[in-house]
Amino acid sequence: MRDLLGYILFLGTLTGGGWLLADYMIRVYEGGRTWFSPVLAPIERGIYRLSGIDPDREQSWGAYALACLACNAVGFAILYAILRLQHVLPFNPDGLGPMSPDLAFNTATSFVSNTNWQAYSGEAQASYFSQMLGLTVQNFVSAATGMAVAVAVIRGFARPKGWTLGNFWVDLTRSILYVLLPLSIIVALVLVLQGVPQTLLGHVTATGLEGATQVIARGPAASQIAIKQLGTNGGGFFGVNSAHPFENPTILSNMVQALSILLIPVAFPFLFGRMVGDRRQGWAIFAAMGVLLVTGLLVVQLYEAAGNPLLGPGTNMEGKEQRFDATLSAMWSVLTTAASNGSVNAMHDSFMPLSGLVQMANMATGEVIFGGVGSGLYGMLLYVVLAVFLAGLMVGRTPEYLGRKIERREVTLAVLAFLATPVGLLIGGAVAVVAPQAVTAVQEAGPHGFSELLYAYTSAAGNNGSAFGGFGAALPWHTTALGIIMILTRFAFIVPMLAIAGSLIRKPKAAATAGTFPTHGPLFVTLLVLSVVILGALTFFPVLALGPIAEETVRLAGQTF
């Protein structure tokens, strides 16, 4: 009962926060004045002048996509160079060496694609220079890329007939300056006050009460953790991520971070509603995402609270911190997989089998249950296109959405984007299962071992970044394969979605008539939820049956491996 009340209060706060933030964000993206304008507007103008950008000059979908790709390519090159050269760069008090080429490639693709899969362990393999000027920067830029693309895609649905979607450089800059940076400063301040370190001093050696020495790693953690949550990045400062008492010391720090994970993703459907000029459309998408989130939350909560009978009575505490126990760990695991965040406050590898199933399903559906900042919304708009197409087939009319006809070109592009995740996940995973060099990364025997590998490829293909930690992610096979999958799935979504927006904006908007299928009522929400569930189930059920579902059945039979 207390858990339920806690969930309701949390979800209510989250919804209210997202709703308010959307109100602020619409001013940011429509170029209006905000509280921060007196300070930030001159900085903004300066950077446009230095970069040779005319902020009033808008781009076609193709130019927008090219700018996005160029920005990410340069970001990748800089990050890769930093990781390879960190041993000769400053801010390295613990004297760490360079990352190997395959690990640096994996880490760079991972942070540029907003996945933040960690094949490295932060405190042992990333210098403070890499953490700040490499990883933290990409936390901002990759998040802002997702937000910019989402806003451009929304414009394609919202604006009257035309051909431009906005200016990528302006949307990127404003996402960082006006949204991500101010929120990060607030969250980081709270985190330091709760005990998250923010120091350039290196590790400290303590002598315990019984005389044993303990080397304690520290660093400028709070500034990175704030943006890792707000930008749905998820890459921890320390190897065990937000389970580490320095990343997440108190219940308050846990709740602030949990809220930060979903705040911007929740704001996006509301922003969508406002930009298209019909708030009900935003609420409909919010409702579809919310139904899927809450369903997953209840399943994981039930299984983790019931515990593992093989370990004795009590909740499933293996891999969990006492301060969070089952409930806050279950909640976090659902938020982080739904939101394409990927940070963890408990070890997903040790969750019950069907909890793992929910985590994987959240990621495999393409991260559309609120999803990544921006990317969750454009991902869900893909399902919207498919849902209105299915509805159109059922009633035998040309499908329409927000007054525009959804035709062959849009549906083809949507299917192309939809295929990115299954292709990366199923083909990448299948190759890894049969390659002898790849399979050695699996820690466990039995179906759970298969789940470990499946989770890794699901996480990469969904741009999530969380892991079943027993999986040997540092194996060069996987650093390389997962790196390629992360970058492909990220941009195989972005480019077709921008193309859909570019195609829609050239069509005239027709007024709604009595024959128009309304896309804001419960019927449409149900249709949208079913589209996600059915397309996801058809694609992934066989492979999930071999992993978590098989494990659950043998677990019920009392078998161990």
Added chain:
Amino acid sequence: MLAQLRPAIMMMVFFTLLTGLIYPLTLTGIMGAVAPSAARGSLLERDGVVIGSSLIGQSFVGTAYLHPRASASDWNAAGTGATNLGPTSAQLVADVQARREAFAAENGLNPDEVPIDAVTTSGSGLDPDVSPANALGQAERIAAARRADPTDVRALIADHVEGRWLGLYGEPRVNVLLTNLALDQAFPLAAGLASN
């Protein structure tokens, strides 16, 4: 693409300076002045020696001390890790069984009474807390080792229970290091007694 290269490079340089340098360094400066202890890792000192961080769990094996949960990474605070054993792992089941028997024997309890947090490992390997049931289950042993009244030890442990946030979130818990510091102060160890 080439036309976009200049803005791409200029923007990345600008944001690297802003979000990679100015943002974390300003925060480091401000918080180092406002909350120096928290910003540097909440370190605890006794007699001028750093004995640990109040947030980071550390090993305790002596009978006179409250013992923490099991750590998969042997309390290494510079290289953290968990077992990552799955729910159907035979090794996990065996490890848990062994810990249950050891905890019961050490504290004179029935194996059925051993709380779940005392037999499982944490996610971080650095869990600073144990459950109140776990801590109170160790009270008799601690009292005997310190030649103290078990009621007093239990009262001290009860004083160190942190409750839920807003009465809703998190689980009640006892910080092991802080409790052991208080135990040392309230029931000092006679010389030679500490060794085991």
